[in-house]
Amino acid sequence: MVIKGEPNITVGILDNMPQVAGNFKGNFYNDYYGSISGKFSAKIVEGKILFTYRNNRQISSSREIKFTGGHKATFQLFDVTVGSSFHWERKETQIFKGNMILKVRRKGIIAVINEIPLEDYLISVISSEMNSSAPEEFLKTHAIVSRSWLLASLLEKNKKHTLSKSKKIISNKEIARWYGREDHDLFDVCADDHCQRYHGLTKKISYKAQKAVQETRGLVAMYRNKICDTRYSKACGGFTEDFKTAWANKRIPYLTGISDGPIQRSPIKTEKDTINWIQSKPHAYCNVHNKNLLKKILPDSDRKTQNFFRWKVTYTREELENIIKKKSGLDFGKLKHVTPLQRGSSGRIFRLRIAGSKKSIVIGKELEIRRWLSPTHLLSSAFFVTAKKDHRGEVKSFTFHGAGWGHGVGLCQIGAAVMAYRGFSADKILKHYFKGIKIQKIY
Template sequence: MTEPHLRIGIMYHPEIIFRLNETYLLAPNGVPYEGIQKVNYRDGKIWLNDELVDEETLVFNPVRYHEASFELNDVTIGIQFHWERKEDQTFKGSLEIMIENDQLTAINILPLEDYLVSVISSEMSATSNMELLKAHAIVSRSWMLAQTQKSNSLKETEKIYQSISETPEEYIRWYDREDHLNFDVCADDHCQRYQGITRQSTKIVEQAVAETRGMLLMNNDKICDARFSKSCGGISETFENVWEPEVHPYLQSIIDNPTLSEGYQADLTNEEAAQKWIRNAPEAFCNTHDKEVLSQVLNDYDQETTDFYRWKLTYQQTDLAELIARKSGRDFGSILDLIPVERGFSGRLIKLKIVGSKLTLTIGKELEIRKTLSESHLYSSAFVVDKQNITDGIPGEFILTGAGWGHGVGLCQIGAAMMGAKGYKYDEILLHYFRGASISKEY
């Protein structure tokens, strides 16, 4: 295997304004460009600096790769999250602009290892513990290559990727691969956070990537689809309970602690066990308020969220009914109950029954539940529900008490940061979260 070049989807808009900070050559004719450029999509065509271009794709390649960079204006980050915002971002490598879905898509093309330096700095603080950085570099590299292999496999088989199952009583959907046909991954949290060289990297990040160059998590000679989330909430989840019904032996449920706290169960598919776990705060690597450790994993906008391990959210009846109707596109009437139907091993809801005065429907999987019950994304689907102020069978208030932040599969970033702070080495961190995997240098 040799180091691959990646295609990362950055932004999607009818007009893209960017600055070339060095000389770039426009393929295929090799015309040089520098400085501020504007590309528009009008009447089904691409316009470059208000001149019609007889191409459906523009590719700007740097003359001097290591010295060159380009800046994209108004890139949206945190898409549909509570901290969504726009910022100008700077990138290494080539810039491709193509027509897609009646607008323009900007794609960054660059070598995998350079991509990783940015991902590690974007996903967490560039001043993190070296062992955490090494572990995350291997996880991100493995995930990235597993996704490109999966995309290639789907293209070869021409198999239609299905992620929705619907009946009159049930709507089940998961979100993973169906959005990206013309590039390998996107740049936002939907894939893994990538913000070019906008987030200032450090020598320690470059060192962590260089010292783990080509190292991958493997299982039975296959690259592991190595997932990660902010906080597992004390127990991690299995792959098949979050995405497609395919079992990955290295993505199983594990206790995020050397031992299970006394009086608790490790299998939270049982409702009583889940209630006890979520309503309390058992010991776990990710059960921490250590600001120094949290600052390693959380960039400034992530720290706008203060409760990771356990959280609470209160909805008034009118607000919840309006939210669910708007997010689901269905009129449930008044919300009478939110009933757990099926939980994963971490207590995350795989299926939730929404009982309304006009409609009753079971929804899943975890991200569909989180999207339906929040303006952006509920922190996780590991929650229990309390109803208050009930009048004529209609609750006036719903209180959600929850555990963790994210899907909870694979590496727990806050837990891994705590392990690094406690002196665990990168391979110990990885083999704690990815049981049965091995670490192999493949290029």
């Protein structure tokens, strides 16, 4: 499979603003109005975009206005919110190159979109998602993974039946829910963690990230002549997970659980297997506690999470009742049991029964389970539960004994970085996590 040259990609930068302001540094070109530079502002008036520049000159359009950036031209956007709804939320001026497109989102709300060549987008993403002191072969691995993930989702967007849609199936006995890559309608990807973190040229572009993207230009993971949907998460916990534990019920050969280490193990089958596995300390690439090493791999915001390979969380019964009530909107009454019903290869639960005095429900899949059982998110759904009871046999507290961080499907980021440290090439790392793939240059 070959794509005709490097595609352009559209990234939604601002999507919820009554008005925006910025500055064109260098020349930007519009088909009708010619060359424009300097400060600008834009808002929606009576359903139309009203773009104001130099001494109150105005352009108006009912659909969209596009400005093509000249060579070396950049544009600034003022007051862009970053880390939306996280504790580090703040506003900053961001800088981009490429084209700027304004669109009407809805009544009174404007969307600002950055259109750029895919490889430029990747350089910015790898710079902001990864620590620049991470090993080179790891950055190359991630460049190929991010590129494949993105192209697979762009190609899938045009299809009717897609595996990457969100879904919620509810009966009075069971809730199964998973979160897909919702199709953005006005652009290909957003600039937030929902897709991949993108800040254009705002932060310093790391030289190593740039080199990793350039050296892997056009390279993607392929399986049976199709670009792979290369999922990734932080740390598998020693064994990677199957696609169906987190998303639709489909077996995807290259997204099926594997041992994340030099010693091959078989997948988890029984509850006893799970308990033994979580209580053991297996040789695995992501079984790493060296603080200096982790510092080089993880971006600052992730470094607070240190015990991710094996972890433990305890709640009093009342605490857990309150968390579940808040997260699910359901009142289970006095909690009695939290029982795993079905697990995937890595031990991650995708069907879990929660039983209380008023209600008993089965929930899934892995992310919904993690969401219900923590004020934020439980690190993973690979856990077993123990309960302490009082003399009347009522539960006093629940303890979750767990393994891994994230859904565990596909590439294990921490494991991959450790492999790179030990001298494995990007090619070897990718073929370890995605069985049966080929690496191919498509442009």
